[in-house]
Amino acid sequence: MARKNAFYAQSGGVTAVINASACGVIETARKNKSVINKLYAGRDGIIGALTEDLIDTNRESARAVAALRFTPGGAFGSCRYKLKGLEENKAQYERLIEVFKAHDIGYFFYNGGGDSMDTAHKVSQIGKKLGYPVTCVGVPKTVDNDLPITDVCPGFGSVAKYVAVSTMEAALDVRSMARTSTKVFVLEVMGRHAGWIAGAAGLAGEKSGDAPHIILFPEITFDEKAFLDRVRQCVDKYDYCVVVVSEGVRRPDGRFLAEADTKDSFGHAQLGGAAQVIAQLTKEKLGFKYHYAIADYLQRSARHIASKLDVDQAYAMGKAAVELAVRGNNAVMPVIVRHSDKPYRWGVGVAKLSRVANREKMMPRSFISKNGFSITAAARRYLAPLIKGEDYPNYRNGLPRYVTLKNEAVPKKLKEPFKI
Amino acid sequence: MARKNAFYAQSGGVTAVINASACGVIETARKNKSVINKLYAGRDGIIGALTEDLIDTNRESARAVAALRFTPGGAFGSCRYKLKGLEENKAQYERLIEVFKAHDIGYFFYNGGGDSMDTAHKVSQIGKKLGYPVTCVGVPKTVDNDLPITDVCPGFGSVAKYVAVSTMEAALDVRSMARTSTKVFVLEVMGRHAGWIAGAAGLAGEKSGDAPHIILFPEITFDEKAFLDRVRQCVDKYDYCVVVVSEGVRRPDGRFLAEADTKDSFGHAQLGGAAQVIAQLTKEKLGFKYHYAIADYLQRSARHIASKLDVDQAYAMGKAAVELAVRGNNAVMPVIVRHSDKPYRWGVGVAKLSRVANREKMMPRSFISKNGFSITAAARRYLAPLIKGEDYPNYRNGLPRYVTLKNEAVPKKLKEPFKI
Numbered sequence: 130m131a132r133k134n135a136f137y138a139q140s141g142g143v144t145a146v147i148n149a150s151a152c153g154v155i156e157t158a159r160k161n162k163s164v165i166n167k168l169y170a171g172r173d174g175i176i177g178a179l180t181e182d183l184i185d186t187n188r189e190s191a192r193a194v195a196a197l198r199f200t201p202g203g204a205f206g207s208c209r210y211k212l213k214g215l216e217e218n219k220a221q222y223e224r225l226i227e228v229f230k231a232h233d234i235g236y237f238f239y240n241g242g243g244d245s246m247d248t249a250h251k252v253s254q255i256g257k258k259l260g261y262p263v264t265c266v267g268v269p270k271t272v273d274n275d276l277p278i279t280d281v282c283p284g285f286g287s288v289a290k291y292v293a294v295s296t297m298e299a300a301l302d303v304r305s306m307a308r309t310s311t312k313v314f315v316l317e318v319m320g321r322h323a324g325w326i327a328g329a330a331g332l333a334g335e336k337s338g339d340a341p342h343i344i345l346f347p348e349i350t351f352d353e354k355a356f357l358d359r360v361r362q363c364v365d366k367y368d369y370c371v372v373v374v375s376e377g378v379r380r381p382d383g384r385f386l387a388e389a390d391t392k393d394s395f396g397h398a399q400l401g402g403a404a405q406v407i408a409q410l411t412k413e414k415l416g417f418k419y420h421y422a423i424a425d426y427l428q429r430s431a432r433h434i435a436s437k438l439d440v441d442q443a444y445a446m447g448k449a450a451v452e453l454a455v456r457g458n459n460a461v462m463p464v465i466v467r468h469s470d471k472p473y474r475w476g477v478g479v480a481k482l483s484r485v486a487n488r489e490k491m492m493p494r495s496f497i498s499k500n501g502f503s504i505t506a507a508a509r510r511y512l513a514p515l516i517k518g519e520d521y522p523n524y525r526n527g528l529p530r531y532v533t534l535k536n537e538a539v540p541k542k543l544k545e546p547f548k549i
Numbered sequence: 550m551a552r553k554n555a556f557y558a559q560s561g562g563v564t565a566v567i568n569a570s571a572c573g574v575i576e577t578a579r580k581n582k583s584v585i586n587k588l589y590a591g592r593d594g595i596i597g598a599l600t601e602d603l604i605d606t607n608r609e610s611a612r613a614v615a616a617l618r619f620t621p622g623g624a625f626g627s628c629r630y631k632l633k634g635l636e637e638n639k640a641q642y643e644r645l646i647e648v649f650k651a652h653d654i655g656y657f658f659y660n661g662g663g664d665s666m667d668t669a670h671k672v673s674q675i676g677k678k679l680g681y682p683v684t685c686v687g688v689p690k691t692v693d694n695d696l697p698i699t700d701v702c703p704g705f706g707s708v709a710k711y712v713a714v715s716t717m718e719a720a721l722d723v724r725s726m727a728r729t730s731t732k733v734f735v736l737e738v739m740g741r742h743a744g745w746i747a748g749a750a751g752l753a754g755e756k757s758g759d760a761p762h763i764i765l766f767p768e769i770t771f772d773e774k775a776f777l778d779r780v781r782q783c784v785d786k787y788d789y790c791v792v793v794v795s796e797g798v799r800r801p802d803g804r805f806l807a808e809a810d811t812k813d814s815f816g817h818a819q820l821g822g823a824a825q826v827i828a829q830l831t832k833e834k835l836g837f838k839y840h841y842a843i844a845d846y847l848q849r850s851a852r853h854i855a856s857k858l859d860v861d862q863a864y865a866m867g868k869a870a871v872e873l874a875v876r877g878n879n880a881v882m883p884v885i886v887r888h889s890d891k892p893y894r895w896g897v898g899v900a901k902l903s904r905v906a907n908r909e910k911m912m913p914r915s916f917i918s919k920n921g922f923s924i925t926a927a928a929r930r931y932l933a934p935l936i937k938g939e940d941y942p943n944y945r946n947g948l949p950r951y952v953t954l955k956n957e958a959v960p961k962k963l964k965e966p967f968k969i
Contacts, residue, residue: 143725145718173728202721208729290947297948298565298850301622305563308593309628314846332948402825404843423824425842426734430718434853436947516947527710527856527936528717528752 132164133235135454136178137186138171140241140248142272143203144284145291145432146443150240150268151204152197153447155186164455165236169539173206175239175248179221179547181228183539196532198444199522201432204534210549212248215255222255224547229256229263231542236264236454240447242271242282246462247486253460266450267462267482270443272429274325275489278480279464281515283446284429286439289329290516291431292318292373292424297333299422300340300371307369312417313360316341317404318424320375324348324492326428327375329512331504340371341503345407347377348492349501351386353410359502360411370417374403433529437518442475449477473514552584553655555874556598557606558591560661560668562692563623564704565711565852566863570660570688571624572617573867575606584875585656589959593626595659595668599641599967601648603959616952618864619942621852624954630969632668635675642675644967649676649683651962656684656874660867662691662702666882667906673880686870687882687902690863692849694745695909698900699884701935703866704849706859709749710936711851712738712793712844717753719842720760720791727789732837733780736761737824738844740795744768744912746848747795749932751924760791761923765827767797768912769921771806776827777834779922784837794823853949857938862895869897893934 137154139147151170158168170184171177177184184205186194197204212221229237239249246267253265269276274285296316303314320326324346331344342363345351363370378386387402404421411417442465449463460482468474496508504512522529557574559567571590578588590604591597597604604625606614617624632641649657659669666687673685689696694705716736723734740746744766754760762783765771783790798806807822824841831837862885869883880902888894916928924932942949 139725143722173725176728200721201718203725206728207725209726210729293948294853295847295851297951298621298852299846301620301951302563302846302850305559305623305627306629308596308626309630316847405822405825420845421843422845422847423841423843424847425840426719426722427715427736427842427844427847430722431715432718433714513946518947519941519944521939521941524939526933527938528713531717531721 131235132166134167134169134233135165135236135238136169136171136229136234137238138174138177138240139203139205139207140174140239140245141207141209142429143207144270144272144429145201145287145435146283146440147240147270148197148200148202148204149440149443150270150283150447152194153444154238154268154451155194157448157451161451161455165451169232169234170205172536174208174210175212176208176210176549178225178228179549181541181543183232184536185539188537189534193532193534198440199432200531201430205536211244212251215251222251223259225252226256226259226261228543230261232539234263238266238268238450240268240270243276243485243487243489246482250460250482250486253482264454264459265482266454266458267485268446268450269462269464272326273320273323275323276485277488277490278485280467280475281442281465283439283443285325286436286442286515287431288319288326288428289512290436291428291434292326292330293332293516294434295424296330296341296371296373300333303369303371303420310418311420312364313370313372313408313411313419315372315374315404315408315419315421316424317374317376317421319428320347321377322347322489322491324375327373328492328496328504328508329516330373331508332512332516338367341373342367342370343372343502344504345372345374345378346492346497346501347375347379348497351378351380357411357414361415364417372407374407376403378403432522435520436516437520438515440520445477453479470510470514473517551655552586554587554589554653555585555656555658556589556591556649556654557658558594558597558660559623559625559627560594560659560665561627561629562849563627564690564692564849565621565707565855566703566860567660567690568617568620568622568624569860569863570690570703570867572614573864574658574688574871575614577868577871581871581875585871589652589654590625592956594628594630595632596628596630596969598645598648599969601961601963603652604956605959608957609954613952613954618860619852620951621850625956631664632671635671642671643679645672646676646679646681648963650681652959654683658686658688658870660688660690663696663905663907663909666902670880670902670906673902684874684879685902686874686878687905688866688870689882689884692746693740693743695743696905697908697910698905700887700895701862701885703859703863705745706856706862706935707851708739708746708848709932710856711848711854712746712750713752713936714854715844716750716761716791716793720753723789723791723840730838731840732784733790733792733828733831733839735792735794735824735828735839735841736844737794737796737841738848740767741797742767742909742911744795744917747793748912748916748924748928749936750793751928752932752936758787761793762787762790763792763922764924765792765794765798766912766917766921767795767799768914768917771798771800773830777831780831781835792827794827796823798823852942855940856936857940858935860940865897873899890930890934893937
């Protein structure tokens with residue numbers, strides 16, 4: 130392979146382990162100096178490439194890079210900025226290639242979900258077309274676990290662990306209080322279309338009667354009567370009821386349980402507040418005292434309770450992406466391949482970006498119990514290994530020692546600025 | 550001292566470490582068999598005494614008792630049930646003494662906050678009056694940290710650590726996303742009247758510009774204009790703004806930011822939703838995209854990220870309570886005495902229940918910055934040691950191994966039931 134510089138960017142919602150992937154990319158690039166000269170990162174994701182705002186990762190010490198493995202959030206900044214179709218938005222793709230050319234960038238590593246894999250795929254096409262071929266390799270990441278082909282998406286296992294642990298802990302709390310106080314506790318978790326995160330809460334319950342007693346999945350239309358019947362049954366039987374609700378649950382008319390009027394730049398409705406709707410419903414219709422929690426960003430940034438497997442896989446995906454590129458693979462994404470459930474054995478495979486882009490993987494119906502309120506044994510077999518192992522960050526003065534990089538800018542070479 | 554049985558009960562909202570106090574009580578009672586014969590626990594707190602629903606803690610193995618140190622929630626159940634004044638509610642106090650007499654209980658250990666210390670104090674008075682003196686010793690507990698005299702209340706340090714760590718982690722997330730997405734992140738924490746928990750979030754920020762950028766304390770009346778000005782300044786300067794809001798913040802007219810219409814059995818208004826009010830305000834008035842999280846029970850049950858100091862102190866208070874009783878002290882509560890800030894040195898002291906009962910300790914105004922939005926150096930000196938040290942539970946299959954006790958009932962001796 131010709132020796133070229135490389136470009137890495139983080140895309141979309143960040144996770145507790147996306148920096149572990151960055152760490153894998155950087156450390157592996159540094160081991161392949163004969164192929165990859167300098168590794169640049171985009172400040173705030175792909176916007177950094179469009180605006181020629183590149184970060185020189187070579188200015189970061191080996192120690193700082195190693196600390197990325199333990200640091201949540203996106204160390205270089207991320208963005209919600211989707212490049213549209215090649216025809217309708219040619220100028221943006223041409224600009225990308227122009228910046229890559231100016232900085233002798235021949236490798237593009239894009240760390241994100243389905244939308245980002247679509248972008249990476251298009252960049253590989255346009256580069257060839259414009260006579261400046263770029264080797265494009267995706268690095269999978271979504272807390273929603275909705276990428277196809279890969280066994281799991283890095284980022285998901287840690288959210289799953291956070292949600293399962295938090296559900297277990299809060300359940301012990303409400304169980305203690307139920308006699309005279311809170312009967313219903315509702316935890317709202319992420320997952321716009323796919324119920325993977327809500328389903329992971331099911332791991333907190335190990336035997337009959339354990340919380341969570343009800344999981345509300347986005348895959349199952351909300352049935353108010355069935356839900357309230359089940360809440361009442363649980364309170365009758367166990368004296369309390371723990372409900373985990375996905376932000377993406379919809380009413381029979383298709384509206385989200387709590388639909389705010391904001392939309393993000395991908396055109397998705399901004400959600401939040403489903404827990405409150407559910408909690409107030411149980412109060413109003415059944416008279417139960419409630420409490421509710423909304424985990425929001427806490428769940429996806431909780432590096433302090435990350436899954437060790439997830440961290441290892443996130444790192445492995447970053448490493449594999451660079452190795453694939455170095456070996457001449459283009460328009461691909463490394464994936465996690467499951468060899469066995471118990472013990473969980475896994476390896477690294479590869480998928481074409483064309484097969485990954487813009488495809489959402491839903492929870493199979495066979496993972497949700499018949500009544501729609503819990504997970505099945507099959508789901509448990511799939512999910513259980515993903516939260517295994519603890520991988521604590523170091524602490525100083527009682528707080529995790531997370532790293533903030535220097536993020537020094539690479540001098541610009543182009544005359545024209547670019548408006549986002 | 551005459552050899553008698555003892556009664557232990559957990560009261561009010563539970564914490565991540567109240568069971569560590571229970572562990573201290575039980576293990577120390579077992580070491581003092583010559584004075585304390587059997588140790589009973591109240592099922593669901595003081596209600597267990599009133600209804601003669603006692604749990605025989607002697608049926609629990611040493612191993613199960615040791616595991617209490619690592620298990621959140623209230624292992625015997627707690628309750629929100631306040632015994633009123635001696636005159637207006639004589640029957641309840643008489644019933645307590647009747648149950649104690651029937652089961653040869655001469656020691657009463659009550660693990661709770663100010664209301665519970667008041668009850669313990671009254672029981673010590675009524676027992677004497679009715680000719681059945683009971684040695685009453687409180688065990689301090691509140692996440693709100695609002696008990697007087699003691700340097701800190703067991704339960705608070707772990708919430709403080711959870712809130713500081715979560716604020717730090719979520720801030721890294723929103724900082725990564727701010728360019729194109731979320732500008733304002735709001736975390737709602739507990740603290741009805743005292744801002745200790747909200748203040749602890751301030752520990753997440755170690756240098757100027759670090760999150761949290763704004764803390765809203767219950768001690769400071771909400772000033773919408775000053776708040777919005779500060780949000781705008783932060784977004785201008787840092788590109789994002791992290792706000793921590795206490796559930797107890799009030800508007801100039803005295804209403805809580807988000808006041809629900811439910812009241813608990815102590816007559817306190819049920820709160821929740823302040824984060825949403827604050828977040829929507831920044832959207833409406835400043836146009837910023839927001840996210841908000843409500844930690845609710847997660848914060849006080851998060852044993853997985855408990856403060857080691859807090860666990861140690863919770864245990865020490867349980868141990869000291871039994872030792873005080875065994876040495877003949879009555880109507881007292883052990884307290885934590887701070888000898889120095891840095892290094893933090895502490896010991897165990899003792900306070901009279903009459904001096905603890907029904908007195909709330911507020912954050913001193915000197916702990917809140919002049920503009921009312923952050924903590925001072927003095928607050929930092931006080932708070933910093935309290936979150937120190939990690940004390941991880943054991944894990945199996947990726948989840949903490951929390952213990953559930955057998956909680957076997959002691960056979961009833963009284964003929965009359967008692968209506969709660």
